[in-house]
Amino acid sequence: MTRPPLPPFTVETAVQKVRMAEDAWNRRDPEGVALAYTEDSRWRNRAEFFQGRPAIIEFLKRKWARELDYRLIKELWAVTENRIAVRFQYEWHDDSGNWYRAHGNEQWEFDTVGLMRRREASINDVPIREGDRLFHWSLGPRPADHPGLTQLGL
Numbered sequence: 172m173t174r175p176p177l178p179p180f181t182v183e184t185a186v187q188k189v190r191m192a193e194d195a196w197n198r199r200d201p202e203g204v205a206l207a208y209t210e211d212s213r214w215r216n217r218a219e220f221f222q223g224r225p226a227i228i229e230f231l232k233r234k235w236a237r238e239l240d241y242r243l244i245k246e247l248w249a250v251t252e253n254r255i256a257v258r259f260q261y262e263w264h265d266d267s268g269n270w271y272r273a274h275g276n277e278q279w280e281f282d283t284v285g286l287m288r289r290r291e292a293s294i295n296d297v298p299i300r301e302g303d304r305l306f307h308w309s310l311g312p313r314p315a316d317h318p319g320l321t322q323l324g325l
Contacts, residue, residue, distance in 0.1 A: 174207060174285035178253035185250035188285075189257055193245040194312040201231035209288040216292045238263035242306035244313060246320045248276065255279045260325055262299070262306045270304060271296045 176184035195204050205227045213222045214230070221230060235241060243261035250256070257277045264270045275294035282288050305323055308314050 172284065177285040178281050178283065180250050180252065180255060180281075182247070182250060185255050186247050188255060189245050189247045192257075193243055193259075196243050196245075197241070197310075197312045199231075199235045199241060199310075201228045201235070204231055207287055208290070209282055209286045212286070212288050212290065214290045214292075216290075217294050237265065239266065240264055240310065242308065242310070242313070244306065244320050244323075245277075253281045253283075255281075258320065260320060262304055264301075268301075270299045270301050272299050272303075272305075273297075 176187050180188065192207065195207060198204075205224045208224060208227055211223055212227065214220070214227065216230065219230065221227070238261075241261060241263045243259060245257050245259040248256040248258045255278075257279065259273075259275050259277065261273050262270065263273070273294050273296045275292055277293075278289075278291040279287050280289040305325070306313075308317055
């Protein structure tokens with residue numbers, strides 16, 4: 172099984188890979204998202220360290236049960252042959268209706284068939300008022316005409 176685009180990445184193929192990841196995460200389907208990672212993929216997410224697709228699936232289930240109405244935008248930061256750096260922001264609220272904008276960056280490393288074998292994510296949540304939200308599309312992937320982070324001034 173391959174997961175195009177494949178390394179070595181160009182800026183254009185890296186942008187495509189980033190958008191595919193953003194769309195998948197915005198669908199909030201843990202099993203579907205996990206298929207983009209190797210069976211033994213290693214993750215660091217904030218202060219959590221884990222490995223393998225089953226752990227990824229469990230992590231994503233917990234994440235999206237807590238982070239309600241999740242909407243994410245990712246943007247390419249840098250690219251080399253088989254590595255991509257991404258900056259991202261997402262908005263979500265907790266079960267008490269408190270809204271947050273998470274600011275973060277990720278470092279991705281891919282195998283030769285385009286599966287991510289390593290993901291390192293640093294993330295900070297900033298409380299926001301509901302009226303300060305910027306990500307207003309219907310749940311699911313961001314529409315093609317919705318501005319990205321740079322266009323939103325973020």
